[in-house]
Amino acid sequence: MNEPAGGHPHEHGGYDVDPTHHHPPQPDLEDTPLARHQVMQMAVTSLLIEKGIFSGDDMRAQVERMDGLNPGLGARLVARAWTDHGFRQRLLADSKDAAAELGIDTGPIPILVMENTPETHNLVVCTLCSCYPKFLLGVPPDWYKSRNYRSRAVREPRKVLAEFGTELAPDVAIRVHDSTADMRYMILPIRPTGSEGMGEEELAGLVTRDSLVGVAVPRAG
Amino acid sequence: MSSPAPRFAPGTRVRVHERFPPGHVRTPWYCRGKIGEVERICGRFRNPEQLAYGNREATQEVLYRVGFASASLWPDYGGSEHDCVEIEIYEHWLEPVSGDTA
Amino acid sequence: MDKARRHHDMGGLEAGPVNRDGHDHAPWEKRVDALMVLLGRQGILTVDELRRGIEELGADAYDRYSYYERWMASMTNLLLEKRIIEVDELGERMAEIETGRREALP
Numbered sequence: 001m002n003e004p005a006g007g008h009p010h011e012h013g014g015y016d017v018d019p020t021h022h023h024p025p026q027p028d029l030e031d032t033p034l035a036r037h038q039v040m041q042m043a044v045t046s047l048l049i050e051k052g053i054f055s056g057d058d059m060r061a062q063v064e065r066m067d068g069l070n071p072g073l074g075a076r077l078v079a080r081a082w083t084d085h086g087f088r089q090r091l092l093a094d095s096k097d098a099a100a101e102l103g104i105d106t107g108p109i110p111i112l113v114m115e116n117t118p119e120t121h122n123l124v125v126c127t128l129c130s131c132y133p134k135f136l137l138g139v140p141p142d143w144y145k146s147r148n149y150r151s152r153a154v155r156e157p158r159k160v161l162a163e164f165g166t167e168l169a170p171d172v173a174i175r176v177h178d179s180t181a182d183m184r185y186m187i188l189p190i191r192p193t194g195s196e197g198m199g200e201e202e203l204a205g206l207v208t209r210d211s212l213v214g215v216a217v218p219r220a221g
Numbered sequence: 222m223s224s225p226a227p228r229f230a231p232g233t234r235v236r237v238h239e240r241f242p243p244g245h246v247r248t249p250w251y252c253r254g255k256i257g258e259v260e261r262i263c264g265r266f267r268n269p270e271q272l273a274y275g276n277r278e279a280t281q282e283v284l285y286r287v288g289f290a291s292a293s294l295w296p297d298y299g300g301s302e303h304d305c306v307e308i309e310i311y312e313h314w315l316e317p318v319s320g321d322t323a
Numbered sequence: 324m325d326k327a328r329r330h331h332d333m334g335g336l337e338a339g340p341v342n343r344d345g346h347d348h349a350p351w352e353k354r355v356d357a358l359m360v361l362l363g364r365q366g367i368l369t370v371d372e373l374r375r376g377i378e379e380l381g382a383d384a385y386d387r388y389s390y391y392e393r394w395m396a397s398m399t400n401l402l403l404e405k406r407i408i409e410v411d412e413l414g415e416r417m418a419e420i421e422t423g424r425r426e427a428l429p
Contacts, residue, residue, distance in 0.1 A: 062357035149340050
């Protein structure tokens with residue numbers, strides 16, 4: 001099975017098929033036929049709408065829904081877990097039920113929460129594609145989908161972490177989770193020193209996306 | 222209809238089949254033939270090797286999380302001996318380790 | 324034994340430093356993502372089929388295409404295979420959009 005052949009010029013010429021579109025800044029992809037796939041998306045979408053498979057409103061609603069998913073959701077769960085021991089236990093045991101307590105939906109795919117400890121640091125990768133806990137973190141960043149991350153995270157995690165500015169003590173064990181099938185993963189980081197006395201909202205502000213994937217650790221101050 | 226019980230309990234040592242089929246599979250190449258330990262049973266899920274080709278009656282398979290010592294996956298591994306990689310693997314890719322009691 | 328590794332199955336390969344620069348997803352990329360969700364919900368495509376289609380694009384396209392370009396190429400091929408859409412109507416619709424004869428967005 002092959003992509004329909006034939007190059008397509010990068011520019012659109014004098015017309016603009018989608019006034020909202022702009023090319024994402026991906027310098028390494030400058031010469032790829034990006035425009036062709038945009039046209040394909042528009043054509044396929046309009047045909048499917050005509051055939052009654054879904055409506056334009058369904059499409060808009062789904063895009064909006066996805067725009068509402070971001071690492072702030074995962075951060076709220078972590079902040080609650082840092083301040084409420086019972087919640088922490090429930091989150092580790094069953095993230096779906098625990099998240100529901102905060103009105104957060106973890107979606108149709110089970111998300112396992114892995115807890116960092118002084119002895120063990122957790123890191124998530126998907127070496128086969130780019131599986132990611134979208135319902136708690138939104139869409140994955142480009143680096144998570146990159147060949148370099150997917151190739152190296154399982155083999156030299158310490159070097160990869162160092163590239164993110166994360167240096168672990170040599171006696172800390174690294175547990176890499178290769179997200180290959182029907183589970184997704186979120187990391188529960190260690191609450192940073194200096195965060196004593198902070199409220200839940202302020203704590204959530206310390207929890208970055210990268211710390212929920214395990215390439216970074218939260219810092220206070 | 223009841224399903225057979227999972228074949229491997231958490232803590233059991235298992236070997237990943239050293240198979241290299243051409244189609245869509247979710248067992249990473251780097252763990253084929255390697256020995257790990259069942260970390261947990263995730264449940265039953267429809268077989269992706271069938272779903273990928275449009276089979277809507279795909280069979281349910283037991284999915285495990287299997288932990289491998291990183292040093293056993295990579296001969297030149299430079300990190301801690303306690304480092305590990307945990308991978309989701311379906312039951313039909315796993316076999317008992319010979320010499321171990323069942 | 325032929326221990327052939329498939330192109331997408333890249334865990335453990337040698338590779339360069341991780342480039343942490345990102346980009347905000349463009350509207351068309353979000354629509355590609357939404358398209359897959361809607362087709363999944365309708366029982367037309369599974370994510371497993373999407374992945375299989377991406378793996379079958381070939382190594383060259385896999386490396387050249389961006390993430391959502393791969394998705395779009397795979398989904399389009401699957402929709403053609405399943406005869407949800409036909410080659411002719413797709414070609415015609417793409418030409419209409421490219422030449423500005425049709426407003427593109429729903």
